[in-house]
Amino acid sequence: MTKTLLSLHVLAAIIAIGPVSVAASMFPPTARRAGAGESVASAAATAQLLHRICRVYAGLGLAVPVLGFATASYMGILGSGWLIASIILTAVAAGLLVVLVLPSQEKLLGHISTNATIERSHTAQLAMYTGFFNLLWAAVTVLMVVRPGSTTGA
Template sequence: MEDFLLSVHVLAGIVFIGGSAVATSLFPRYVPVAVPDGGAQPDERSRAVAVALHRITRGYSLLGVIVPAAGLILAFVQGRTGEIWITLAMILTAAAGVLLALQIYPRQRQALDAPASRDRLRPLSMIAGFYNLLWAIVVVLMIVRPGAAEGP
């Protein structure tokens, strides 16, 4: 059972969290921006690509709930719920979810609804970077497991 839960946890993390991390990072590059009158949209900007990345952000993030669910069940099965690295990982995972739901996804929607200047997209890029940093820290916690009890 533990091997199955660990496999689900890791594979879902790679596919769904990794997919949403890539989509949030690439979105600002492809979403159309407001251009001055007579200006041309840069070649790499594509509304179709931005819409696809927005859908990936939403879909993969919803499916990404599998990751903390499987991880929490695994922690219960292994009797590790009281270990500090599990607590920290849960807090950071919740923070990443809140950041995605309350900042990234709504800002992507706004950028698709009304093209903004590049300057208005910078905060979205920065927030996506923080989102990815939170996941990187969670991965390090999963590998290093500070304060873990002895055993697997």
């Protein structure tokens, strides 16, 4: 059962978090292009699609911690320091996505739809939030692979 849960956990992380990371990273330059008047309709449609990908896959991403907790429970490692650190980093990443990234994308989409000027500082700030989100997931991935202090042989 542990191998099945672990496989599902890893697959969920790849399938759900990967698209959010990529789409969120592509959003700021796309919004900049839409705000600069460069093929506005095309860039606006692309920005809308990228935001939708972020929203939908963020919802699907809820499976990652659910499967992670189930896997850790079966493995009997819920109290491990590396796992607790991963849980905290995952919660911070999720909070960043929900509180900063997605609302900033929605705000920029509003500017695009009304042909309002998009300040470079707004897209730069969103790029920074997205970068932090991606760095947090990279750290979680490293913790999952390296497992400092683990007795599982890694």
